[in-house]
Amino acid sequence: xxxxxxxxxxxxxxxxxxxxxxxxxxxxxxxxxxxxxxxxxxxxxxxxxxxxxxxxxxxxxxxxxxxxxxxxxxxxxxxxxxxxxxxxxxxxxxxxxxxxxxxxxxxxxxxxxxxxxxxxxxxxxxxxxxxxxxxxxxxxxxxxxxxxxxxxxxxxxxxxxxxxxxxxxxxxxxxxxxxxxxxxxxxxxxxxxxxxxxxxxxxxxxxxxxxxxxxxxxxxxxxxxxxxxxxxxxxxxxxxxxxxxxxxxxxxxxxxxxxxxxxxxxxxxxxxxxxxxxxxxxxxxxxxxxxxxxxxxxxxxxxxxxxxxxxxxxxxxxxxxxxxxxxxxxxxxxxxxxxxxxxxxxxxxxxxxxxxxxxxxxxxxxxxxxxxxxxxxxxxxxxxxxxxxxxxxxxxxxxxxxxxxxxxxxxxxxxxxxxxxxxxxxxxxxxxxxxxxxxxxxxxxxxxxxxxxxxxxxxxxxxxxxxxxxxxxxxxxxxxxxxxxxxxxxxxxxxxxxxxxxxxxxxxxxxxxxxxxxxxxxxxxxxxxxxxxxxxxxxxxxxxxxxxx
Ligand code: NA7
Numbered sequence: 001x002x003x004x005x006x007x008x009x010x011x012x013x014x015x016x017x018x019x020x021x022x023x024x025x026x027x028x029x030x031x032x033x034x035x036x037x038x039x040x041x042x043x044x045x046x047x048x049x050x051x052x053x054x055x056x057x058x059x060x061x062x063x064x065x066x067x068x069x070x071x072x073x074x075x076x077x078x079x080x081x082x083x084x085x086x087x088x089x090x091x092x093x094x095x096x097x098x099x100x101x102x103x104x105x106x107x108x109x110x111x112x113x114x115x116x117x118x119x120x121x122x123x124x125x126x127x128x129x130x131x132x133x134x135x136x137x138x139x140x141x142x143x144x145x146x147x148x149x150x151x152x153x154x155x156x157x158x159x160x161x162x163x164x165x166x167x168x169x170x171x172x173x174x175x176x177x178x179x180x181x182x183x184x185x186x187x188x189x190x191x192x193x194x195x196x197x198x199x200x201x202x203x204x205x206x207x208x209x210x211x212x213x214x215x216x217x218x219x220x221x222x223x224x225x226x227x228x229x230x231x232x233x234x235x236x237x238x239x240x241x242x243x244x245x246x247x248x249x250x251x252x253x254x255x256x257x258x259x260x261x262x263x264x265x266x267x268x269x270x271x272x273x274x275x276x277x278x279x280x281x282x283x284x285x286x287x288x289x290x291x292x293x294x295x296x297x298x299x300x301x302x303x304x305x306x307x308x309x310x311x312x313x314x315x316x317x318x319x320x321x322x323x324x325x326x327x328x329x330x331x332x333x334x335x336x337x338x339x340x341x342x343x344x345x346x347x348x349x350x351x352x353x354x355x356x357x358x359x360x361x362x363x364x365x366x367x368x369x370x371x372x373x374x375x376x377x378x379x380x381x382x383x384x385x386x387x388x389x390x391x392x393x394x395x396x397x398x399x400x401x402x403x404x405x406x407x408x409x410x411x412x413x414x415x416x417x418x419x420x421x422x423x424x425x426x427x428x429x430x431x432x433x434x435x436x437x438x439x440x441x442x443x444x445x446x447x448x449x450x451x452x453x454x455x456x457x458x459x460x461x462x463x464x465x466x467x468x469x470x471x472x473x474x475x476x477x478x479x480x481x482x483x484x485x486x487x488x489x490x491x492x493x494x495x496x497x498x499x500x501x502x503x504x505x506x507x508x509x510x511x512x513x514x515x516x517x518x519x520x521x522x523x524x525x526x527x528x529x530x531x532x533x534x535x536x537x538x539x540x541x542x543x544x545x546x547x548x549x
Contacts, residue, residue, distance in 0.1 A: 013141060021066060055189075115392075116395045149379050246435060257286055484512075
């Protein structure tokens with residue numbers, strides 16, 4: 001790496017929910033010199049890129065925000081039950097303006113490499129355009145679902161029409177009018193996109209590899225009565241979010257599915273279906289723990305699908321779901337199953353007729369060729385590890401992150417990686433992250449990292465690194481937590497890395513719940529950051545000579 005480097009205390013990569021709050025904490029609470037580098041042209045992270053038709057957050061808006069500032073909470077009013085990208089971006093812009101964050105964010109700057117300099121105890125960071133930065137602390141705030149997964153289907157380059165990935169949606173939008181559109185993928189994204197694309201496309205063909213459960217979202221404008229409730233109960237709402245496993249503003253029912261009669265169980269599901277949203281998963285305590293309990297919810301949803309979808313063959317393909325309910329990330333939708341009753345929508349079951357190739361004219365399955373003008377890839381992400389591995393990250397002794405994670409991500413608490421001193425990963429693999437309402441997990445991580453850096457500075461420590469043994473043991477706990485649930489039974493899940501060919505099959509997020517995780521993190525901190533190897537400053541006079549505070 002060459003050229004003069006900008007010197008900083010801390011460098012943050014990414015200006016989404018994580019990066020903005022991390023900047024605020026390190027700059028304004030600890031007084032560090034900090035810069036955020038962001039590849040996009042503006043703030044927003046995931047929400048900057050995910051502007052596909054129907055895009056909407058599955059967390060309820062009154063919980064999908066920061067809770068660290070009472071003033072901010074009181075100033076902001078959400079308009080709908082689930083926020084869409086424009087409203088989330090307006091919110092994040094308000095946050096950036098309120099806390100004067102933009103002056104320390106550089107946009108259109110993509111980090112390509114970050115190498116740890118052992119002698120200087122600094123991170124050397126290089127961008128695509130060759131700029132260099134040196135920082136004592138490097139914080140990755142790159143998001144868990146930001147590396148788009150475009151499957152390598154033979155022939156894509158020969159397609160004569162346009163194709164798009166939902167996670168890299170053109171800022172100017174896409175006009176589907178009069179077009180024959182093919183959509184590959186029926187995860188949370190595909191389930192949101194299909195009903196909206198179908199409204200304007202001449203024809204929509206949905207290519208489904210794995211059928212998915214979905215529950216109505218029941219999105220609607222928020223009524224004044226509810227908004228008043230939110231305004232008056234911030235503390236209570238926050239307390240629920242902090243004490244539940246997934247960080248959502250509702251509690252999981254204490255009853256087990258078989259503790260009530262069949263009629264009552266049915267009534268509980270019916271009410272949850274009417275209410276809509278991810279709360280369906282909270283209908284009974286043991287839905288993601290016990291297969292028989294899960295079957296009752298799964299059967300209920302399958303019956304709903306068969307009742308909604310008129311064509312029996314299509315209904316059968318949509319309801320032929322091969323994994324427990326919520327073992328994959330459970331989607332919520334607006335008229336997804338109803339969309340298949342439209343004359344201009346066709347479902348192709350890829351289990352019966354796999355895709356062979358993409359041709360100039362469309363998609364050819366084993367059974368026939370589907371003529372298309374556009375292809376929408378709703379095919380998800382190289383989740384959690386993908387965004388980190390896209391950067392050439394090297395730790396001590398030139399160890400690359402790719403080498404360190406060859407057998408799957410190894411972290412301590414999802415916060416640090418052995419061999420990579422002073423590198424902190426916000427919502428990294430091994431933390432609850434994607435299993436939660438993200439802003440809650442983000443606030444917890446950012447505050448923990450800030451506390452750790454504050455501790456280091458107070459104690460004259462200049463290097464903090466996850467201990468190898470602590471990381472090993474944490475990895476075993478992450479595995480055990482997953483195995484205590486039904487989640488690993490969905491063997492094709494992106495939680496396991498199964499959606500990306502060649503990716504190690506390791507259950508990546510910590511499934512023990514955010515509340516328990518927070519207690520573990522706090523406990524470790526209170527015991528002097530047990531398991532982290534801390535080194536006192538002084539052994540490296542060169543670092544001090546560089547003028548780091
Ligand atoms: P997901 O949940 O990973 O869904 C991707 C979908 O694309 C899923 O139906 C996949 O089928 C399908 N897919 C992926 N590759 C292929 C190929 N090669 N051929 C056919 N179908 C394919 O991504 P989303 O964007 O929907 O959601 C990601 C998260 O964002 C979501 O969970 C929320 O947290 C927000 P598969 O199931 O792998 O058979």
